[in-house]
Amino acid sequence: MNTRWVLMLRIFLGGLLLWAGFAKLAAPMAFFGALLGYELPLSDTVLRLITIALPWLEVLCGAALLVDFWPETVRPLTMALTLSFVVVLSQALGRGLEIDCGCFGGGKNAFWNSPAAALARAIALLIAASVLTLQNNSPQRRGGRGVSSRSSTR
Template sequence: MKLLHNDYFQLAVRLIMGGLFLYAGLGKIIAPLDFAASMYNYKLLPDELIGPVAVAIPWIETLAGICLLLGFNTKGGSLAIAGLLTMFIIILIISAVRGLDVDCGCFSGVERTVGFLAIFEDLAMLAGALFLLYFDRVKLTPLAALTGKNKS
């Protein structure tokens, strides 16, 4: 259990989660029509909501990822990511039960289809977000790790 309170472990989880969500968000910001098409394929939202949701989600992912990477407002970033992942997991489960064979639209340039592997991966990321929400003390930032100075 010492690992959960280790500053370097917390920083590593923050950097991995922040990097993943920064990458996911920026990919969708750069190609918003691709993300909107992925959302349309799920057939869960009215057409009128696909555009606004396809614009909002990537910015939330990007900002939350930046927060985690910089060690700024990590609780807010972790909470946003946990909320998004919970929503994504529910959507993946519904789509898997419905037998949809569509690209999840999660990461640009990565083939990831709806199914139990995607659900498991999102559950693992949710565990990371919840870990940060409950255990991360942000005593170590990337800059502090490089310079050897801990955050006070």
Template structure:
């Protein structure tokens, strides 16, 4: 049950964050640029791909396809996000992470770096659970796995 909740919870996170970014690509560009770590072309590539990558992770987790592999990709992406927020904080940047849409420069004192890191660490725990225990209730990969298993063979004698 814990794994199923972890899978569906992480799916909801990726679907929500990806959808909000996909609906406002210009703001997603602003959010990625605010981290001030990529060249302009890199910002364009990341801002263009990130929403669709998050949506893909969300759909795969929702369906329960490739759960362990998707959890590993989720963990890597979450570590990148935690590193991004941490470096922005360490450098004294005043930005909103843009994790669920929006993002970009904010007034000094309006940052929420601790909350963002704690939240992403919680999501990382969900991904870690799924890496260790990827089998969950209602996952499509369970049905696919059963169909591929060799079953008893019935033959007519006579």
């Protein structure tokens, strides 16, 4: 894949994750309220842990994507993160929950924060993260690691 496209995807995904992470950090109670709205079968303690840890995970992943730090770990982690967003938003949409998605801290009841719009956004992010992960695992990216042109000495 063209390295320019990969760079653009990294900047897009990394920038969006940084924005979402800092927005959640700025309004933790609003994010916690949005999380409660999903009616997930999780205990209050687990939801509170997610509320405090997820924004930082997004910030760390976003920053790591921007500077291409630990790509073989960060890219699959970002893919898993966006996949979890897709799953959670899908169940909310399937159950007809009319909630604020909480993607950017919650509290803003606009179309952009509706579950349908958030799901479309999450799917786009999942595609971008998947492309980055697959590109990272390609032989060209790994510089032919694992394959040697040396003949066997055995």
